[in-house]
Amino acid sequence: MASEALAAPVDKEALRRKYAEERDKRLRTDGSAQYVRLEREYSDLAVDPYTPRKERAPRTDHVTFAFIGGGFAGLVVGARLKDAGINDVRIIEKGGDFGGTWYWNRYPGAQCDTASMIYMPLLEETGHMPSEKYAHAPEIRDHCSRIGETFDLYDNALFHTQVTDLEWDAGRSVWIVRTDRGDEFTAKYVGMGTGPLHVAKLPGLPGIDEFRGKSFHTSRWDYEYTGGTPEGDPMTGLADKRVAIIGTGATAVQVVPNVSRDAKELYVFQRTPSSVDERNNKPLERDWFDEVTGPGWQKKWQENFVANLGVGFPAEDLVDDGWTDLGKRIRAQVIDMPPEQRTPEGIMAAFEDADNQKMSEIRARAEAIVGGEAGEKLKAWYRQLCKRPCFHDEYLQAFTRPNTHLVDTDGKGVERITEKGVIANGEEYEVDCIVYASGFEVGTDFHDRAGFDVTGRDGQKLSDYWAGGMRSLHGLHVHGFPNMFVVQQNQAAAFIANYPHNLVDHADTVACIVKHAEGEGHASVEPSAEAEQAWIDFLLTGPGARLGSTECTPGYYNNEGQGYGEQERFAMGHPAGAQGFFTHIDQWRKAGTFEGLEFS
Numbered sequence: 162m163a164s165e166a167l168a169a170p171v172d173k174e175a176l177r178r179k180y181a182e183e184r185d186k187r188l189r190t191d192g193s194a195q196y197v198r199l200e201r202e203y204s205d206l207a208v209d210p211y212t213p214r215k216e217r218a219p220r221t222d223h224v225t226f227a228f229i230g231g232g233f234a235g236l237v238v239g240a241r242l243k244d245a246g247i248n249d250v251r252i253i254e255k256g257g258d259f260g261g262t263w264y265w266n267r268y269p270g271a272q273c274d275t276a277s278m279i280y281m282p283l284l285e286e287t288g289h290m291p292s293e294k295y296a297h298a299p300e301i302r303d304h305c306s307r308i309g310e311t312f313d314l315y316d317n318a319l320f321h322t323q324v325t326d327l328e329w330d331a332g333r334s335v336w337i338v339r340t341d342r343g344d345e346f347t348a349k350y351v352g353m354g355t356g357p358l359h360v361a362k363l364p365g366l367p368g369i370d371e372f373r374g375k376s377f378h379t380s381r382w383d384y385e386y387t388g389g390t391p392e393g394d395p396m397t398g399l400a401d402k403r404v405a406i407i408g409t410g411a412t413a414v415q416v417v418p419n420v421s422r423d424a425k426e427l428y429v430f431q432r433t434p435s436s437v438d439e440r441n442n443k444p445l446e447r448d449w450f451d452e453v454t455g456p457g458w459q460k461k462w463q464e465n466f467v468a469n470l471g472v473g474f475p476a477e478d479l480v481d482d483g484w485t486d487l488g489k490r491i492r493a494q495v496i497d498m499p500p501e502q503r504t505p506e507g508i509m510a511a512f513e514d515a516d517n518q519k520m521s522e523i524r525a526r527a528e529a530i531v532g533g534e535a536g537e538k539l540k541a542w543y544r545q546l547c548k549r550p551c552f553h554d555e556y557l558q559a560f561t562r563p564n565t566h567l568v569d570t571d572g573k574g575v576e577r578i579t580e581k582g583v584i585a586n587g588e589e590y591e592v593d594c595i596v597y598a599s600g601f602e603v604g605t606d607f608h609d610r611a612g613f614d615v616t617g618r619d620g621q622k623l624s625d626y627w628a629g630g631m632r633s634l635h636g637l638h639v640h641g642f643p644n645m646f647v648v649q650q651n652q653a654a655a656f657i658a659n660y661p662h663n664l665v666d667h668a669d670t671v672a673c674i675v676k677h678a679e680g681e682g683h684a685s686v687e688p689s690a691e692a693e694q695a696w697i698d699f700l701l702t703g704p705g706a707r708l709g710s711t712e713c714t715p716g717y718y719n720n721e722g723q724g725y726g727e728q729e730r731f732a733m734g735h736p737a738g739a740q741g742f743f744t745h746i747d748q749w750r751k752a753g754t755f756e757g758l759e760f761s
């Protein structure tokens with residue numbers, strides 16, 4: 162079937178028109194305001210269902226390093242700091258354990274979408290061999306605990322604790338950290354790894370409160386109600402239940418097959434189909450693992466993945482999956498081009514051709530697996546990187562089960578919730594349970610999403626400093642905010658498909674700087690205003706944000722079709738992509754001169 166789709170010549174103009182029509186019918190004037198924050202509007206649905214909250218006395222002590230967020234960012238920075246000899250590292254985490262997104266997302270079928278060999282951080286340091294090419298969530302959560310235990314990060318950690326305020330005390334050169342548990346302690350350095358996708362949101366539909374059945378967001382899965390376990394045991398509680406899933410993004414793609422397997426009836430409410438390519442998961446064998454690993458193997462694999470997604474011509478593709486496939490296709494087109502056509506425009510045209518070919522195959526897959534009207538409705542009409550690409554070998558297949566019904570809304574979405582169920586296309590679907598697979602906030606102000614503001618030198622608020630867009634050196638350091646590290650991807654290796662790679666790299670940098678500052682007896686370190694400006698100017702010479710064009714169908718990549726305006730301009734990465742950033746920063750670290758930073 163894929164070969165038929167390929168054989169048919171693509172009418173580029175017609176396809177562009179179709180993509181534009183599909184986008185236009187999804188554009189809404191309320192943009193991101195169509196959503197409401199789970200914690201703010203429905204706090205009863207936001208409660209942590211996984212770990213009971215323990216009472217404890219407030220902390221009023223001092224630590225060398227406080228890190229906000231106990232996901233991958235906090236864990237890898239903590240690990241590298243421990244290796245650098247910093248023993249009192251305190252991680253503050255709002256969940257009941259380490260894991261971040263992997264703590265909250267325990268929905269059935271959750272698994273990593275990027276190969277475990279490169280996605281699960283510190284495999285080499287912890288000696289863990291992933292069990293599958295794409296590990297499932299329980300294994301990833303266990304791995305987070307493993308990092309916490311290996312690097313002794315548990316004793317000092319504060320769980321079920323939210324930072325409310327961070328304030329620089331210039332007199333003492335310390336940060337004052339305040340939390341919702343009454344803590345008020347000091348830290349010489351702070352790190353923030355609050356994550357890009359952690360604030361759960363619901364569609365702002367009328368009637369959510371009126372529903373008399375059970376409802377929850379995917380990041381608060383209620384196994385007491387559904388039965389089963391995150392490990393995949395059957396959800397026996399759903400055997401006599403009619404379930405609605407609202408949303409068809411990357412989360413729903415993983416949830417649907419499992420609920421389809423166990424529920425009496427499943428209604429999947431679709432506004433925009435995801436592109437769902439094949440997954441090809443497989444167990445990893447010990448002999449193979451021993452053969453391909455050796456000192457430094459994980460960094461080599463991560464770098465190879467980045468190279469395969471970039472513009473270079475790497476000799477091998479170690480991961481070899483759906484992510485690297487697109488990169489390979491573009492390169493194949495470029496290789497076939499006469500040299501005089503290898504201009505930026507020529508390369509963009511090659512990108513479009515490769516994308517059209519790929520998306521034709523993905524649409525043909527929906528038709529071949531599901532067929533009929535549902536198969537047509539499951540076809541995604543946009544370029545692959547307009548929305549998060551999905552990969553699954555059981556999602557489309559679920560729609561061939563008699564109990565699983567696709568309710569396509571032709572871009573309009575669910576209209577309202579009633580006492581008894583869900584209204585879509587003017588029809589009421591009576592259900593016992595509603596699962597909101599409606600995603601997480603993106604693009605709201607950093608401090609609003611993090612849940613606290615930061616007050617730096619001279620009373621400067623980070624929210625004010627970043628009001629016109631983020632400003633940093635290397636995405637990590639901010640002028641006016643001494644001894645602070647923002648561990649995230651923007652202005653660094655932005656748009657990287659393997660996010661933890663960026664986090665581990667930042668962790669190396671943080672540990673290197675702190676070790677130097679401590680060794681030399683410095684009180685503080687901060688980027689100069691000039692260095693920060695030079696970095697921004699340099700980044701702005703690049704192509705800018707490449708995800709989330711407003712030509713794409715609406716979604717969180719493009720602020721629901723409205724774009725991020727001036728803010729978006731600053732959500733850029735290194736002009737030469739993730740590979741360019743890693744090369745630059747590696748040389749910067751090796752130089753040992755900490756160019757752009759001022760120690761005092």
Ligand code: NDP
Pocket residue numbers: 187271272273274275358364366407408409410411412413415430431432433549573574575576598599600601715716717
């Ligand atoms: P998304 O924001 O991607 O999806 C939300 C879904 O809800 C969309 O399909 C959206 O439709 C739909 N929706 C919103 N309002 C309505 C409505 N009124 N009626 C019907 N549908 C509606 O959230 P996800 O949780 O799926 O994924 C978020 C991100 O989390 C991913 O992009 C990915 O980065 C990450 N993730 C990673 C995974 C991994 O690595 N293993 C797994 C899962 C998630 P529309 O598209 O029209 O807006």
